[in-house]
Amino acid sequence: MLEKNNLFALSLFPYLGFLFFMTRSGQTPRLALVGFYVLLLFVVITIPAGIYAEMAYGTSLANVDWLHGSAEAFLTLSNILVVLGFRQAVLKRRSAQKHE
Template sequence: MALIGFYALLVFVGVTIPAGIYAKVAFGEQLANVDWLHGSAEFFLTLSNILVVLGFRQAIIQHKRSSS
């Protein structure tokens, strides 16, 4: 699951770069100033962070079970 989280982080980067370019071209603003675009991009960052944490949590639980 952590690996999926890291892949989702790549999706975040892949979404953020075009969103930033679109914000600059369409609105003449930085991505941080276009709330709906910024929020959409940050959603992918939040999702990837959750998946990474859950993946590492799962690995720790499995490690504790196997060492007991």
């Protein structure tokens, strides 16, 4: 059976494929695409933060509030950017339809 850390590492490959195709398509709103890349940054930050939590505090990242909250800030930022990016695209589309 796969451990959660191995499963986490394996999940990066489909996500990298997702980013590749979203970027390559040229149809993803730029701000939303930045948000998807910030999510990758969240993952990159979370891994060493989890290791540090284990080594320094002897517990998981979820149990070290200041460290966990700092890492989660990147997840929040990612979500905000994705939502704002798609919101901009919807508003732009609606505006274009009104002027047709």
